[in-house]
Amino acid sequence: MGGSFAKAFAAAGVEVFAWNRTRSTLELAMIETVTGELDETTIPTCELIVLAGYPASTIEWLERYAALVSPGAIVIDTVGVKRVICERCEALCEPYPFTFVGCHPMAGTQYSGFARARANMFKGAPMVVVPPEMDDLERATVLERLKGLLEPCQFGSFTLATAEEHDRNIAFTSQLAHVVSNAYVKSPTARDHRGFSAGSYKDLTRVARLNAPMWTELFLDNADFLGEELDTVIESLSAYRDALAARDAERLEALLAEGDRIKREIEGR
Amino acid sequence: MGGSFAKAFAAAGVEVFAWNRTRSTLELAMIETVTGELDETTIPTCELIVLAGYPASTIEWLERYAALVSPGAIVIDTVGVKRVICERCEALCEPYPFTFVGCHPMAGTQYSGFARARANMFKGAPMVVVPPEMDDLERATVLERLKGLLEPCQFGSFTLATAEEHDRNIAFTSQLAHVVSNAYVKSPTARDHRGFSAGSYKDLTRVARLNAPMWTELFLDNADFLGEELDTVIESLSAYRDALAARDAERLEALLAEGDRIKREIEGR
Missing domain, CATH: 1.10.3660.10 (6-phosphogluconate dehydrogenase C-terminal like domain)
Structure with missing residues (x-):
């Protein structure tokens, strides 16, 4: 999932920094697709951060790096459950000047791994968005920005939902x-x-x-x-x-x- | 299923006679695809007869018309169960000089009706063939002839099986x-x-x-x-x-x- 995001952004000429728990995968991605590693130096330069991990590792990433995320940035996840993720991640982000928006792209295949990732994985697919509690105007602004940032992925639709829905x-x-x-x-x-x-x-x-x-x-x-x-x-x-x-x-x-x-x-x- | 057979044979230039319980469907097929109606006059002229009906109607057809089928012809069905069909149809054909071969094309879609039938429905698909009891040489001859007759359908493979398998x-x-x-x-x-x-x-x-x-x-x-x-x-x-x-x-x-x-x-x- 992370690989497909990286390929979609890179294909659109967007600069991408990435990280993967398997070093050789990250190195392959750095040759083929991404500009560099997502680390303490590059995290503060990102406008959008996509956490494409398991539930526990998504939460762990935010626990560790939330303080480094740039003010005004949007952080999304791609986890297939939203109640645990949104509750925990929204709480973790509370003290910081960036926004966490729970997301779940309705796309993917039965295969995994960077080699199976495709720049057009999300083309035409629905994107389910679970925004945090905020007033209507603020929410509309965040969602417009998120849609703009995700344009290279060519999602077919955006569905707003509560974590429970x-x-x-x-x-x-x-x-x-x-x-x-x-x-x-x-x-x-x-x-x-x-x-x-x-x-x-x-x-x-x-x-x-x-x-x-x-x-x-x-x-x-x-x-x-x-x-x-x-x-x-x-x-x-x-x-x-x-x-x-x-x-x-x-x-x-x-x-x-x-x-x-x-x-x-x-x-x- | 019957419509797809008719279209496949017609597309290959084979003369097709057809019958359908819905008169308007048969009339549409006679304008578009088939040469004429399968009836008392045309049954004896056919080398291959494909019974593409429900289990009960397949058996009924043979009960009614077996005596008219040309000597040496092959009659197949397309029913999705084979024990009841083969036992009954083989018995019905016993007195006559043609061969019944139970068949089940592993093809089709969730749609039905002549409008959804396609000449390439069987292209590359497996065809399961349940031949009657006969000696090896006779069986080989019948199967070779059946394969030849079915060539316009472009099945991908033929799988021999017992009705129980x-x-x-x-x-x-x-x-x-x-x-x-x-x-x-x-x-x-x-x-x-x-x-x-x-x-x-x-x-x-x-x-x-x-x-x-x-x-x-x-x-x-x-x-x-x-x-x-x-x-x-x-x-x-x-x-x-x-x-x-x-x-x-x-x-x-x-x-x-x-x-x-x-x-x-x-x-x-």
Whole structure:
């Protein structure tokens, strides 16, 4: 995610300073993409800082470097949960003259690493923005500036949300999708289906491949909402299973027709 | 499915006779794509007959018209279950001098209808073929002829399977995918997630939109294998739910890492 931001800004001719916990990745980025290292010297020169790490490391970065961030700068994160992040990061920034704005780009692939990062990763994608408590005028000003700074990323839309709205929705649209996909491949049949895999299998299992430590952290930070979604999908699946076990054609067709109708309604909005 | 076959053959200059239970669809096809109607007069002139209907209507067609099929012709179906179809259709054809070969193209989209049919629908897709009991030489001859006749469809590969192998695999790669996708959108959050939908949600729910009567028939004809897959996925999902409810990071990460490893293994084969 950080690599794609770096590539998008660099491609637009914006000067980028970067840091990565893996030194060789940072060195590769410095040859290919970025101007230099993000450190005590360069942090105060940045107008926008993108913290593209795990939840805990995002908070740690701010604990360590908040005092060095330039007055008026905007710091965003890209973490997939917002309640823990925004609460903690907004509190950390309180004493300083810069603004923290929780962000979550609705983009990415099942791959990770700088080599898979792309300058056009965010092109057309929605960006969810969770601004801190502030008056309407101040918020509008910050958001206009943030949009301007993010222009090289070519986001398709900006969605404002509270941290709670974000976390409830993301539990459904992203976290649940990863759990279901990851669970799907655990069937004993999974290893034995060569020549039988149509598009539906490929789509269902695309995100089965995932970064387990990162998603564990994200899931635990959103355990209440994700837990509800998991209960719901297990309950829904059990209804089909029961109808099938009872060979109840009418019930099974009603369940399928209901899902079809909901999906059409969502698409039609 | 039938429309895509008609368009593929017509695009290759092959003469096509067609039938559809909806007269207006047939009339549209006769203007755009096909030479004429498949009826008592034209059935005996066909070298290949593709029965692209529901399970019950496929069997009914053969009951009614088997006596008219030309000696040496090949009749295939495209039904998504093979045990019921092959057993019944092979028995129906027994007295006649043509060959029935159960088929299932691993292709299609979430849309149906002649307008959505495409001449290149099968290009590169696997075709699963379930040949009847016959000696090896006879089978090889029939398959070579079938491959030749299907050339305009440009299938990417032909996979031979028994009806049971087909049904077990298809329960996992296709039927389960449709149930899970259809169940996924039943969350109350589904109607309220605009601006939050990343690729993972879109992929997971693509086939939520489905033909409920057709899939009901297919699921009931494969209730044993699909029931097992549903039990397995519900059990797998429950393991994540329990680890999450217990805030058991180690267990949750192990479950996710296991799915990731299986998916990589499958991809790497």
